[in-house]
Amino acid sequence: MDHAITAKPKTSLLLIFLVVLTWLLSVPVPTPALANGLAGTPPMGWNSWNQVRCHDLTEDVVRRAADALADTGLRDAGYEYVVVDDCWQAATRAADGSLQPDPKRFPHGIADLADYVHSRGLLFGIYAVPGSRTCAMANDAYPASGIGSLGHERQDAETFDRWGVDYLKYDWCYADTVDGLDRKAAFEKMRDELAALPRPIVYAISEYGVSSPWTWARPVANLWRTTDDLFATWDSVLATIDRQAAVAVHSGSPGGWNDPDMLQVGNGTLTADESRAHFSVWAVLNAPLFAGTDPAKLSGTDLATLGNAEAITVDQDFAGSQGRRLAAGPGYQVWGKPLSDGGFAVVLLNTGSTTATVSAVIPGAWNVRDLWAHRDVGTAVSASLRPHAAALLKLTPR
Template sequence: MLGRIVLAAVTLAASLIWPSGPGDDLHNGLAATPPMGWNSWNQVGCDGLNEQVVRDAADTLVRTGMRDAGYRYVVVDDCWQDLTRAADGSLRPDPERFPHGIAALADYVHSRGLLFGIYAVPGSGTCAMYNSGYPATGIGSLGHEGQDARTFAAWGVDFLKYDWCYADTHDGLDERTAFAKMRDELQRTGRPILYSISEYGVQQPWNWGRGVANMWRTTYDLTPDWNSVTATIEQQAEVATGSPGAWNDPDMLQIGNGTLTPEEDRAHFSMWAVLNAPLFVGTAPSADDLATLENPEVIAVDQDFAGTQGRRLSTNGALDVWGKPLSGGGYAVVLLNRGDTPATMSADIAGRWRVRDLWLHKDVPSARATVPAHGAVMLRLTPA
């Protein structure tokens, strides 16, 4: 099979102009590039979460070089909370799993040259309460938005993941209003807290999230299998652009988890990079995982925003060509093979270009390659 697209410079530049979503950006000075880090959920879920897991994750980011590669946020997801609030209504951590408290944990993360994040919800219950039987009561932020924001700021929180979790069904809330309320409370604390909202793309937050949050989920949860990865990629083809301070989030990386093969991991990472997606891992990385997650040339594409996130330029059955402009007049191109057999794919380029394969780490003679099944070739085109 042959997937082809003409990538003349003028044509490509014109094809990659997407209108921004309506509304002003949040302008809190954060997330100038897509944030990167670790989140506890994909690695340990609810039952395995404790302060030692988080400390170990912070140590791993430092020891493996991931911190220096850009993975700076350490985010504690659902199930950190005690089963009820304190007598004064404030949130408190589970005393057995977080015996030293959240402020001490944040201090430790900060001492490692990292940033600390935490999880909350706008309604009355968290996702683990509804989906995993977590036996808590009243630990959602509904009616406590200002109190919780002040608590997070006092603890030294740098990142808030605010997860919808059926707040419309159980509490009758409206997404835009509820998310904006916590935005305002976070700003009142005076502490810079990167704000990540998650309502799974149901209300098309790419059309209104820019003035509310720094990043917003565009899909339901990604699972660690190829069908989920490709379905999420397909959904991104219809999503409007992000921009500095305001990013589309197709969910956390599943590299190192589930049934994904090394080829699938590289394709997954290539696509998140060309989409300018936030890069959050949830694994204790193996050497193979690190080789993927620390690829500096692919990370550089993710962190480079030159007017638009990546978009699909061509599709032919299971073969896609995605591209995005890069600073300095170049382009990133991903030849993606979603199919079950290898395929020869190419990008015909008008003009003179240096072509570099970002996984082989070398220049190649042309933008033509045999792409393995469930794989991708990622190229950087630089004016010759």
């Protein structure tokens, strides 16, 4: 990358000039992706974990989430997968070895719940693990035994097919230390079982970036986690952003996406500025977008963040390169990626504790649009930003 950066800090002013030449024009050539024809763009939806975690998960929670996605317009904005995370399972398998849902919290069964989700114009996802125990069994004292897929991979895949599952989150959960499994081989085994099904099922794997899955997972899964769990704090968001800088070249269409974890918009201590910054970087990263809060209780501000059609368009637009970090220094980061219309998307991020102006000079002549303000802002790639705020800009050739 040819670039020049000059920083001129003042009391509350940080001015950064960035010139990007060959870097943004280079297109990486990742290894071939999983050939299941799915996840041509980063998947979007809702996942139960960040909202209710384990013991509060019920079929009513899932039904209400599906209703809210439809009623708030998030479904029409692209949030199509409703994913039931850990703790849906009964304490043991059935006599024939098949998985079964908790009878008190899911009294109507998973197939009935999937039918309901489908009736709302949405797709249904579920959680499983390659080892013998789930994460909640280890971390949430979930009272179960033998509900992992180890030794039941084909049976579980066929069960998911019969229930009408469209998306599988397959979570590692100590399967190396507890069961002695190898990550790549274990994830490949379920990949092969899913491939044998008549029903197409998006395959999402999660081993938290421990074995650098971006280097081997493209032929194995449609998306793979690049980090440990994301929490609803600015420090966690920023640490996760920092970890994405080294993995960008391994993500891409069709069907193979780096996953920096589910969105925390609307959760924890995140301010409106922090939530928009979080969403802005995820959009430029072509990250899967999974809401992890009660969509029926979103504030108007958080709903506008999750439903920002212009930002979502950036996330769903892959033109040969996931977003990369172009520059970083004390109090600032600049991220960017090419767009399919010949333009660029740029995130100007103030990571500091005071208001700052962050500016970038990109070769060429551009019309600049602020995708949070929803207005054209001239020709300068620049924004005055409050602490922990970001500008998401679209640059269109003039």
